[in-house]
Amino acid sequence: MPYWLMKSEPHEFSIDDLARRKVEPWTGVRNYQARNFMRDQMKVGDRVLFYHSSCPVPGVAGIARIVGPAKPDPTQFDPRSDYHDPGSKPDDPRWLCVDVGFVRKLRGVVTLDAIRAQAAKLEGLTLLARGNRLSVFPLAERHYDLILELEPKP
């Protein structure tokens, strides 16, 4: 499954931060389903919609791609990290991260409102599923394309 949506809170890490960093290890995922997607299905080269959550205008803010495969998330072993997991052992890491590379920032955010307005065309999109909280999930290619068609024109 070569298309993904990944959420980030922009006050923590935004598309502008990724534009500066170029590549960022996607640390801090602490949900087994999201981890399993990264471990079992993500491939280097896969496309990612970069989603801003928990912010004034939630929505897709940019495009990224997977540039490094799943590997142990170092923050789980750091006692000073918010993501420290004392139950995870270095010889059997519980949490993984992938490397995410910047592709481009959209001309404007494709807002959650705008996406919802196309709900009829986006049937099955996890983002619109009731109670969805997953921070990493696969996208159907047609959903990826349709969302990008909502990008504001120049």
Add this chain to the structure above:
DNA sequence: GCCAACGTTGGC
């Protein structure tokens, strides 16, 4: 800050 929805934990 509120709260619905969901995941995790732990007693039994």
Add this chain to the structure above:
DNA sequence: GCCAACGTTGGC
């Protein structure tokens, strides 16, 4: 294995 309690997510 059940399920109540608790913690987290994320839009509003």
